[in-house]
Structures are given as C-alpha cells and as structure tokens.
Amino acid sequence: MPSYNIWTIGCQMNRAESERLEALLENHGYTGVAKAEDAGLVIVNSCVVRQSAENRVINKLMRLRYLKRSHPGLKIALTGCFVTSDIAQMRKKYPFVDYFFTAGSSPTFTDLVDVESYSLPRPAAISSGLTIIQGCDNFCSYCIVPYRRGREQSRQVADIESEARYLVEGGARELVLLGQNVDSYGHDLPDKADLASLLEHINCIDGLYRIRFLTNHPKDMSERLINSMASLDKVCQQLNLPVQSGDDDILQRMKRGYNLAHYRKLLEGLRSGVPGVAITTDIIVGFPGESREQFDNTLKFLEEARFDAVHVAAYSPRPQTLASLVYTDDIDPSEKDRRRKLIEEAQSRISAEINSGLVGQTVEVLVEGRKKGKWYGRSRTDKLVFFEHPGNWLGRQVPVKIEHSSPWFLKGSI
Numbered sequence: 001m002p003s004y005n006i007w008t009i010g011c012q013m014n015r016a017e018s019e020r021l022e023a024l025l026e027n028h029g030y031t032g033v034a035k036a037e038d039a040g041l042v043i044v045n046s047c048v049v050r051q052s053a054e055n056r057v058i059n060k061l062m063r064l065r066y067l068k069r070s071h072p073g074l075k076i077a078l079t080g081c082f083v084t085s086d087i088a089q090m091r092k093k094y095p096f097v098d099y100f101f102t103a104g105s106s107p108t109f110t111d112l113v114d115v116e117s118y119s120l121p122r123p124a125a126i127s128s129g130l131t132i133i134q135g136c137d138n139f140c141s142y143c144i145v146p147y148r149r150g151r152e153q154s155r156q157v158a159d160i161e162s163e164a165r166y167l168v169e170g171g172a173r174e175l176v177l178l179g180q181n182v183d184s185y186g187h188d189l190p191d192k193a194d195l196a197s198l199l200e201h202i203n204c205i206d207g208l209y210r211i212r213f214l215t216n217h218p219k220d221m222s223e224r225l226i227n228s229m230a231s232l233d234k235v236c237q238q239l240n241l242p243v244q245s246g247d248d249d250i251l252q253r254m255k256r257g258y259n260l261a262h263y264r265k266l267l268e269g270l271r272s273g274v275p276g277v278a279i280t281t282d283i284i285v286g287f288p289g290e291s292r293e294q295f296d297n298t299l300k301f302l303e304e305a306r307f308d309a310v311h312v313a314a315y316s317p318r319p320q321t322l323a324s325l326v327y328t329d330d331i332d333p334s335e336k337d338r339r340r341k342l343i344e345e346a347q348s349r350i351s352a353e354i355n356s357g358l359v360g361q362t363v364e365v366l367v368e369g370r371k372k373g374k375w376y377g378r379s380r381t382d383k384l385v386f387f388e389h390p391g392n393w394l395g396r397q398v399p400v401k402i403e404h405s406s407p408w409f410l411k412g413s414i
C-alpha cells in the first residue's frame with residue numbers, strides 16, 4: 001500500500017493546505033505514516049517568513065537528500081513559500097526533489113494521483129481552516145509573502161460556500177476563514193463581495209456552530225466587518241489584529257499603512273461594538289534602527305492595549321523585501337532576543353491577569369479532542385480550555401465552569 005508523510009511548518013494556511021493534500025492522498029489509497037523513513041512519498045510544506053523557518057526547511061531537505069540515498073524509490077515533493085516561481089532554478093539547486101509546486105497551487109505529482117479532485121476532497125477536523133484569499137498586495141517592507149504567494153487572489157463566494165458546506169457535512173463545526181489579509185477579500189471579484197458579505201453566507205450553513213477569520217490588517221479592517229461580527233451569531237468574539245510595533249516611526253518604515261492613533265480607534269470600535277471580544281496581536285522586535293526608546297514604546301503599548309495574547313518574532317531580513325534592500329539589520333541578535341523575552345514576560349503577566357478574570361465564569365467550549373485523559377477545546381474568545389469527563393464530547397459545545405487559569409490555558413468542569 002503506498003504511504004506518505006507530510007512535514008508542515010508555518011502559518012495556518014500551510015496547515016489547511018497540508019490537510020487537503022492528506023485527503024487527496026488518502027482518497028487515492030495512500031496511508032499516512034509518522035516517519036519519513038517509512039514513507040514512499042514525503043511532502044515538505046515550507047515557510048520562509050523568518051530566517052529561522054527557512055533554516056529548518058533547508059535542514060529538513062538535507063536530511064531527506066541523505067535518506068534518499070538509502071531509499072532510492074523515495075519521492076520528495078516540495079511546496080509552500082520556499083518554492084519560488086523559478087522552478088527550473090529550484091530543480092538545479094535541489095535535484096533530489098521530484099516535485100515542486102508553489103504555495104496554494106495544485107500538486108504536480110500527477111503521475112502518482114489524479115489531482116483533478118484536489119480542491120474539494122479533504123477530511124474535516126472539528127475546527128477546519130478554509131482559505132478564502134491567497135497572496136497579499138500590501139508589501140510591508142519586511143515581508144516576503146507578496147513575493148512568494150503573489151498578489152491577492154480571492155476565491156469566488158460560491159466556491160468557498162460549497163467547500164464550507166462540504167466540510168460541515170464531513171463533521172467540521174467551526175470554520176476558520178484564512179488569508180494573509182482577509183480584510184481585502186473580494187476587491188478583485190467582479191461582484192465586489194467583501195468579508196462581511198461572505199460571513200453572512202457562511203453564517204447560514206446548518207450544522208456549523210462557529211466562524212473565525214484571520215489574519216486582519218488594521219489598515220483594511222472596516223466598520224462594516226465589526227458590525228457583522230457583532231450581529232452574526234456564529235461569528236466568534238475573537239480577532240487577530242497585528243500591530244507589529246508600538247512606535248509610529250517604526251510603523252512607517254515597516255510600511256504598514258496606519259499609525260497608532262488609527263489602531264487605537266480600531267481597538268475602541270471593536271471593544272465597544274463587540275462586547276467581550278478577545279484581541280491578539282503580532283509584534284516584530286529588532287526592526288532595523290529600532291532604538292531602545294522605540295522598543296519601550298511597544299512595551300508601553302502592550303500595557304495600554306491589553307491584548308489577550310501576542311505572537312512575537314525577532315526581525316530577520318528576507319530576500320527581495322524593501323527593508324532588506326534599504327536598511328541595515330543593525331540590532332544585535334542578543335539584543336533582539338532580550339527584547340523578545342521582555343515582550344513575552346510582559347504579555348504573559350497581562351494574559352494571566354485577563355484569564356484569571358474568567359475563573360468562576362462559565363464559558364461555552366467547542367470540544368476538539370482529547371489529550372492525556374482530558375477533553376480540550378476553545379471558548380468563543382479562543383481560550384484553550386481543558387476539562388475531565390467520562391462522556392463523549394467530541395464536536396459538541398459544552399458549558400465549562402472555569403476553576404483554574406494560566407496565561408496559556410484554562411481548566412474547569414462541566
């Protein structure tokens with residue numbers, strides 16, 4: 001029986017893509033195996049958004065090259081943002097890789113399986129990702145995504161809706177609509193659909209309990225979208241809104257297209273329009289020229305904004321990007337690391353404070369699975385919740401009374 005192994009790194013879009021690939025292969029009689037050594041086909045779904053991710057991809061490829069020497073029949077496929085549009089050049093550089101295909105495009109291993117059915121068949125996890133827009137037109141000065149995933153390309157509403165129905169029929173109870181910038185969804189479609197109108201369509205699907213979407217861009221997020229979040233019953237009260245820096249000069253050099261005053265207004269609008277909304281953010285530390293004072297402004301902004309969670313990364317220059325061409329990467333790695341840790345420390349205190357406020361409250365949890373004898377799932381505000389119970393709660397929404405909190409998860413009982 002043919003076997004496969006998929007190695008995935010990077011964003012939720014990559015994870016959703018890997019789920020599709022898995023389904024495609026399973027539908028063609030392939031069996032998933034845990035180790036590359038046991039597989040006939042290994043797929044590497046890559047990310048290059050940071051240098052550290054790219055290094056891991058290269059390491060993985062080198063290990064596979066070595067493995068292929070002792071397993072000459074092994075087929076290797078490479079996809080994700082590591083793959084550039086110059087496939088001929090990639091073939092020269094990585095001759096041991098059998099198939100290349102760019103992020104979001106159809107697989108090229110057509111000699112192994114019929115990829116016609118690629119866009120639809122896939123297994124449905126309780127919480128399933130669903131890509132609605134590929135690429136990005138924003139060209140933030142540090143970001144490689146527009147060069148690797150290309151310009152924005154929205155999927156048709158009807159295609160998204162039919163895939164959403166398919167996933168719900170297959171057992172999904174929560175859909176996470178995905179895109180590098182979901183707020184610009186639809187601007188390239190003839191009927192000028194937008195994210196708010198797409199949410200209205202998806203909200204009508206019977207059997208679906210919850211809808212989330214990511215990632216948002218503060219420059220493009222509309223009041224109409226905030227109103228939809230407030231009025232559509234399946235849309236969760238949770239949002240990732242990357243601020244990236246708490247300093248206007250850095251934001252300008254990042255070419256983010258907004259300043260802190262604009263971001264503050266958005267926070268205010270969200271918090272008053274969608275009561276109880278949980279907001280998470282992304283931050284980059286050590287952008288070229290970021291002074292101590294500018295970094296302190298980001299720390300101060302964390303205290304002011306009180307996000308529910310923060311994903312922090314140290315800046316690394318990425319090829320082709322404006323920042324890598326015009327700025328010197330002048331912050332020492334140890335200083336970047338110090339700044340990253342300071343953000344993490346401040347945020348874990350803030351998250352602990354926010355989460356401790358939930359102790360004693362009852363939250364609705366959509367149960368996604370079981371780990372170490374405990375059920376786990378997420379609240380509507382995306383808090384990870386564990387509870388113990390002998391019943392079978394998979395895929396069900398249950399009220400859980402919170403008894404214990406930490407910065408990263410909550411524990412309670414039914």
Ligand code: SF4
Nearest residue numbers: 136138139140143145
């Ligand atoms: S919005 Fe900016 S950071 Fe996000 S994917 Fe587009 S270019 Fe990259």
